[in-house]
Amino acid sequence: MAELYIGALSGTSIDGIDVALVRFAPGPELIDTHFHTLPGSLREQLLRLSQPGDNEIDAMGNADVLLGKEFAAAVNALLAKTHTDPTRIRAIGSHGQTIRHRPQNDPCFTLQIGDPNVIAVETGIRVVADFRRKDIALGGQGAPLVPAFHDAIFRSRQVDRVIVNIGGIANLTVLPRGQFSPIIGFDTGPGNTLLDAWCQKMLGQPMDKDGMLAARGRIVPALLQSMLTDPYFGRRPPKTTGREYFSMDWLNHHLKAISRPGVADVQATLLALTVHTIADAIKRLPMLKTPEIYICGGGAHNIAVMRSLQVQLPESKVDKTDVIGVAADWVEAMAFAWLARQRMHEQPGNLPIVTGASRPTVLGSVYLPG
Numbered sequence: 001m002a003e004l005y006i007g008a009l010s011g012t013s014i015d016g017i018d019v020a021l022v023r024f025a026p027g028p029e030l031i032d033t034h035f036h037t038l039p040g041s042l043r044e045q046l047l048r049l050s051q052p053g054d055n056e057i058d059a060m061g062n063a064d065v066l067l068g069k070e071f072a073a074a075v076n077a078l079l080a081k082t083h084t085d086p087t088r089i090r091a092i093g094s095h096g097q098t099i100r101h102r103p104q105n106d107p108c109f110t111l112q113i114g115d116p117n118v119i120a121v122e123t124g125i126r127v128v129a130d131f132r133r134k135d136i137a138l139g140g141q142g143a144p145l146v147p148a149f150h151d152a153i154f155r156s157r158q159v160d161r162v163i164v165n166i167g168g169i170a171n172l173t174v175l176p177r178g179q180f181s182p183i184i185g186f187d188t189g190p191g192n193t194l195l196d197a198w199c200q201k202m203l204g205q206p207m208d209k210d211g212m213l214a215a216r217g218r219i220v221p222a223l224l225q226s227m228l229t230d231p232y233f234g235r236r237p238p239k240t241t242g243r244e245y246f247s248m249d250w251l252n253h254h255l256k257a258i259s260r261p262g263v264a265d266v267q268a269t270l271l272a273l274t275v276h277t278i279a280d281a282i283k284r285l286p287m288l289k290t291p292e293i294y295i296c297g298g299g300a301h302n303i304a305v306m307r308s309l310q311v312q313l314p315e316s317k318v319d320k321t322d323v324i325g326v327a328a329d330w331v332e333a334m335a336f337a338w339l340a341r342q343r344m345h346e347q348p349g350n351l352p353i354v355t356g357a358s359r360p361t362v363l364g365s366v367y368l369p370g
């Protein structure tokens with residue numbers, strides 16, 4: 001029997017909440033979507049919580065509830081838009097908002113907020129949340145989780161494929177055409193986070209729309225080389241990272257040695273960093289024969305990013321995931337609908353080969369409205 005789920009996510013760009021209504025019959029079909037803008041004050045609070053600071057517990061407790069309300073509002077708006085009664089939804093899969101991810105700590109941890117109890121009560125729908133920590137309890141990094149979903153919907157028998165999500169952080173999934181070849185998945189490094197941060201700082205704009213500022217600049221080779229020396233890029237997977245690592249402090253550290261860099265030149269160099277680290281990660285993948293490369297996440301709209309990826313990977317066709325059936329903006333939200341369904345069907349959600357966990361496991365806890 002067909003089932004309806006809603007996937008909800010606020011990603012590392014902290015630009016707003018993506019919600020997707022998905023029908024599983026049993027393959028997933030995207031029915032409709034909604035993007036819910038976060039109030040500016042809450043966005044500020046979340047950005048602050050993403051870096052170590054003062055009085056974090058009070059700030060986190062407050063943001064946890066406020067964000068839960070925003071997730072509920074986002075879901076309710078989608079239900080209204082689609083004239084869907086809440087009783088028809090089997091569950092909401094809510095990722096929440098990552099405010100800290102410390103895969104290198106001992107013990108490592110990850111923290112997502114957006115209280116699922118509030119979401120359940122204010123929507124009247126059961127919520128599956130806390131998707132990452134069971135994987136961490138089993139020795140994994142709790143991320144990336146989307147590779148299992150990519151495998152479920154994007155794997156081809158004929159060609160090798162690489163799916164690249166360019167969100168705040170960029171992550172990729174390698175889907176070899178052979179049924180039994182292992183999937184590879186990891187975070188390549190910064191996606192849009194530094195591009196957004198520099199643009200915000202220098203121009204007061206939340207993003208460099210279509211890479212226009214970057215297109216006016218020239219790459220600063222010394223800055224690019226300095227950033228590329230970061231050990232993260234050379235590390236072997238499993239590996240994940242976050243905006244608390246690739247932060248303005250990280251950029252300022254590398255800028256120190258550069259005398260009077262131009263605003264557009266730094267933007268161009270940051271764009272080159274994103275593209276270079278993704279392309280380099282793909283070039284170093286074993287066993288792939290000219291894979292097809294499909295991009296999702298907000299970075300797929302950055303024309304300059306897409307063009308330069310194609311230049312760096314001339315033998316492959318670089319395209320958006322739209323051409324293989326899912327609009328680039330909605331892959332992640334759909335993935336959390338899928339993960340909620342995995343939870344309700346008591347099926348594993350993680351891929352140990354990707355996260356480093358000791359075994360596949362059912363992910364997430366269930367929160368009831370009643």
Ligand SMILES: Nc1ncnc2c1ncn2[C@@H]1O[C@H](COP(=O)(O)OP(=O)(O)OP(=O)(O)O)[C@@H](O)[C@H]1O
Binds near residue numbers: 013167
């Ligand atoms: N037209 C555009 N031009 C340039 N950049 C864009 C454009 N549209 C979206 N973006 C970028 O995409 C970002 C949002 O991407 P997305 O929603 O995939 O991030 P996210 O889901 O928060 O991240 P993550 O996958 O890391 O959790 C914006 O912050 C912006 O940098």
Ligand SMILES: CC(=O)N[C@H]1[C@@H]2OC[C@@H](O2)[C@@H](O)[C@@H]1O[C@H](C)C(=O)O
Binds near residue numbers: 011101165167168242
């Ligand atoms: C801890 C965390 O929130 N990680 C995100 C982040 O954003 C992109 C990349 O880094 C990815 O590893 C992950 O999100 C997706 C949804 C994932 O788990 O696959």
